[in-house]
Amino acid sequence: xxxxxxxxxxxxxxxxxxxxxxxxxxxxxxxxxxxxxxxxxxxxxxxxxxxxxxxxxxxxxxxxxxxxxxxxxxxxxxxxxxxxxxxxxxxxxxxxxxxxxxxxxxxxxxxxxxxxxxxxxxxxxxxxxxxxxxxxxxxxxxxxxxxxxxxxxxxxxxxxxxxxxxxxxxxxxxxxxxxxxxxxxxxxxxxxxxxxxxxxxxxxxxxxxxxxxxxxxxxxxxxxxxxxxxxxxxxxxxxxxxxxxxxxxxxxxxxxxxxxxxxxxxxxxxxxxxxxxxxxxxxxxxxxxxxxxxxxxxxxxxxxxxxxxxxxxxxxxxxxxxxxxxxxxxxxxxxxxxxxxxxxxxxxxxxxxxxxxxxxxxxxxxxxxxxxxxxxxxxxxxxxxxxxxxxxxxxxxxxxxxxxxxxxxxxxxxxxx
Numbered sequence: 001x002x003x004x005x006x007x008x009x010x011x012x013x014x015x016x017x018x019x020x021x022x023x024x025x026x027x028x029x030x031x032x033x034x035x036x037x038x039x040x041x042x043x044x045x046x047x048x049x050x051x052x053x054x055x056x057x058x059x060x061x062x063x064x065x066x067x068x069x070x071x072x073x074x075x076x077x078x079x080x081x082x083x084x085x086x087x088x089x090x091x092x093x094x095x096x097x098x099x100x101x102x103x104x105x106x107x108x109x110x111x112x113x114x115x116x117x118x119x120x121x122x123x124x125x126x127x128x129x130x131x132x133x134x135x136x137x138x139x140x141x142x143x144x145x146x147x148x149x150x151x152x153x154x155x156x157x158x159x160x161x162x163x164x165x166x167x168x169x170x171x172x173x174x175x176x177x178x179x180x181x182x183x184x185x186x187x188x189x190x191x192x193x194x195x196x197x198x199x200x201x202x203x204x205x206x207x208x209x210x211x212x213x214x215x216x217x218x219x220x221x222x223x224x225x226x227x228x229x230x231x232x233x234x235x236x237x238x239x240x241x242x243x244x245x246x247x248x249x250x251x252x253x254x255x256x257x258x259x260x261x262x263x264x265x266x267x268x269x270x271x272x273x274x275x276x277x278x279x280x281x282x283x284x285x286x287x288x289x290x291x292x293x294x295x296x297x298x299x300x301x302x303x304x305x306x307x308x309x310x311x312x313x314x315x316x317x318x319x320x321x322x323x324x325x326x327x328x329x330x331x332x333x334x335x336x337x338x339x340x341x342x343x344x345x346x347x348x349x350x351x352x353x354x355x356x357x358x359x360x361x362x363x364x365x366x367x368x369x370x371x372x373x374x375x376x377x378x379x380x381x382x383x384x385x386x387x388x389x390x391x392x393x394x395x396x397x398x399x400x401x402x403x404x405x406x407x408x409x410x411x412x413x414x415x416x417x
Contacts (some may be wrong), residue, residue, distance in 0.1 A: 002406060009411050016301040018316045027293040034212040034286030041074040047279065054273030072246055076218035080252040082266055085274050086259060087243030090208045090229030091118040094238060097227045098243045099201050100254030104138025106166035109159050111190060112148040116175035117360050149179040151190055159276045160198045167202040168194055173209040173320040181319040184214050188221025208232055209320040209394060212289040225251050231375040236288045237397045238281030240274060240372055288290055288377060289321065292395050295402025296300035296323035302406055323393045333389045337367040339412030340381045343405030344369020354385045357368055379405045
């Protein structure tokens, strides 16, 4: 038994695929480059079957865990990496990086406006910062608003010249903001401009949703640290949990002492039999990321033809895997979410409903029928229930399943009209 679609949707799907074919091929080129780097690192560090054995308890002398971190560092073109299942999500990894480089009295400047919702509490923005946040810890935090969706360089250069500025943060992806994702070249230019006026400043990049989208990563163009989640791009759909911090050795070590405790740092942390999935997922990551990119390109073309407002457009050069669609009203947004959920291999029968998610100011609706709970590299979509009712879609382990999910979402929209 095959999925059934209306004649209109099938015709639109065929038209879109023909039109976006050149852009799909560009995603495959990035995958080839990334796979070449990954395979080279596996060969260089002599990855073997013995490294897939797990450790328990303290996790001392976990060869597989330690070699995997060397592989990550090589692939990301940096000195060191911390890759651990003990990170509960990307926000946790980013927070460890920030706490590692900042001390009471330091100032952190966010160069891309206010950060993603779950990082607001980490940083302590607002009149009553959360206990344990950077602000409560004694760090001064400020955000330089974006201008026309891009970093406001004159305002940034003015902000970073304050004597107490210790670190700047750049969010590569858009989060829930009406802005563009930043390319690696743009991130490198921004870091260079900041360091030209403040040479000792540390640059930390939230790299979530960006790994393997381009042929370079932020640590190759001047970032001192970057961090992300293993259930997004670098886990390749196989990692069950975890996150990473990568960059300069001194600051990766500092992040490790925030993940555990000072004096223990990275020496502890058992892998519990997860090494095989982490290695295999990282090996698959460039290819799987390309599948997600191809899905996003197809979705952009399809919903543009249906009269909605996708961003990026199919022909746009992409810097992350996120695809947004502005629906301008709650009803079509919820119909889209129902369609995406129905195209999931897991929990396809579930109806997504808005709910008060921890760390968010508005109710959020999520469509995510994933093999790994919350895995954004699998086809999923989420949206804050606020104007302009924008869906943020990402993932797709295979282009074929992502395309089918998109067609089901389009069918659900047509049926709801």
